[in-house]
Amino acid sequence: xxxxxxxxxxxxxxxxxxxxxxxxxxxxxxxxxxxxxxxxxxxxxxxxxxxxxxxxxxxxxxxxxxxxxxxxxxxxxxxxxxxxxxxxxxxxxxxxxxxxxxxxxxxxxxxxxxxxxxxxxxxxxxxxxxxxxxxxxxxxxxxxxxxxxxxxxxxxxxxxxxxxxxxxxxxxxxxxxxxxxxxxxxxxxxxxxxxxxxxxxxxxxxxxxxxxxxxxxxxxxxxxxxxxxxxxxxxxxxxxxx
Numbered sequence: 122x123x124x125x126x127x128x129x130x131x132x133x134x135x136x137x138x139x140x141x142x143x144x145x146x147x148x149x150x151x152x153x154x155x156x157x158x159x160x161x162x163x164x165x166x167x168x169x170x171x172x173x174x175x176x177x178x179x180x181x182x183x184x185x186x187x188x189x190x191x192x193x194x195x196x197x198x199x200x201x202x203x204x205x206x207x208x209x210x211x212x213x214x215x216x217x218x219x220x221x222x223x224x225x226x227x228x229x230x231x232x233x234x235x236x237x238x239x240x241x242x243x244x245x246x247x248x249x250x251x252x253x254x255x256x257x258x259x260x261x262x263x264x265x266x267x268x269x270x271x272x273x274x275x276x277x278x279x280x281x282x283x284x285x286x287x288x289x290x291x292x293x294x295x296x297x298x299x300x301x302x303x304x305x306x307x308x309x310x311x312x313x314x315x316x317x318x319x320x321x322x323x324x325x326x327x328x329x330x331x332x333x334x335x336x337x338x339x340x341x342x343x344x345x346x347x348x349x350x351x352x353x354x355x356x357x358x359x360x361x362x363x
Contacts (some may be wrong), residue, residue, distance in 0.1 A: 122185040122268045123147050124169065124301055129178035131164055138164050140325035141178070151295060151302045153312050153333075155347065156322035157356055162305040163192075166271045169303070185268030188261075188300075192274040194254040196246040196261075203229050203242035206261045216265070232260040235297065236290055252283035259290055263298055270294065272304040276311055288314050309348070312336065321347060323356050 124146040131139040138161040146152040154162045167173040169180055170189050196205050206229045210216045220228065226242075233239055236256040246254055255275065262270055275291065276284035288311055295302060304315055312319060313333045321329035321336075321343055328343040329336065339345040346354030 122183050122301060123181075124152075124269060124303070125179075125181040126165075126169075127179045127181075129165070129168065129180065130176045131161070131168060131173065132176050137325045139168075139175075139322075142322075142325070142327050143178075144320055144327065144330070146301050146303060148301050149295065149299050150317045151291070151304060151315050153304045153306055153316040153319040154322065155306065155312060155319055155336075157347075157358055160322040161325060162322060163273050166273050166303065166305060169269070170271055182269060185301075186265055187269045187271065188263065188265060188267035190255075190258050190262045190270065190272045190275055192277050194246070194251075194258040196254055196257060198246055200245075201242065202233070202244050202246075202249075202257055205246070205257060206232055206264055208261070209265050213265075228264060229260075232264050233257075235263065235294070236260045237286075250283075252279055252286060255279065255283075255287050256290065259287075259294065263294060263300075266298065267300055270298070270300045270302045272302065272306075274305055274307070276306065276308050281310075284308060284310060291315050328355075 127143045128141050129139050130137065130141055154165060156162055166189065168175050170187050207225045210220055210225060229242060236259045238253060238256055272291065276287050279287065292315060304311065306312060316333050318332055319336060320327050323343060329341065336344050337348060339348050342355050346356055
């Protein structure tokens, strides 16, 4: 299933964070959204997932289920890994009571195996490394077999090796679930390895659309400034962030 966004606008405190933007992601594609802090990247994910309501515009995802992988895992500290992963299956009304305890155990075990973690169902988040917490959040995201997976800075706070592991699983999950995915990221390795295409946001608008290779050509002032991480260029860093 595809994602189609048309004329999307969102305003906070009189500032248009997103100003009439449109883009689409075809089924099975991975779109990366890049841009400086405060450019509205995470806001797009919240709008698509239903955590926020747009001021104007249309988001078309049909009847597909949406899973969100949050920037800092967002695991429930008071719940063990099993209860974190199975939370949606136990609490969402469309799944509540659908599975027996034994079936839930099988589903959770399969999800953990998919992300390379087995036998940790009884552990709590504080017992896991940052990279393991990220992988548990991936396992939680796929447990409902979503048609869409949204990743908000999936490698934030991780060392280069752990980041590579997460990138590998993003690609693996795409192959195994056939989900349509959007990845918000600043990390060049994630952009190059995981993206079929990308958009760059600045001042509420899309200032670049293309492939990772086209981004790296740096043939416009926005891509040049982003790739070189320069403070000189058309994009001005602001103190606000959304």
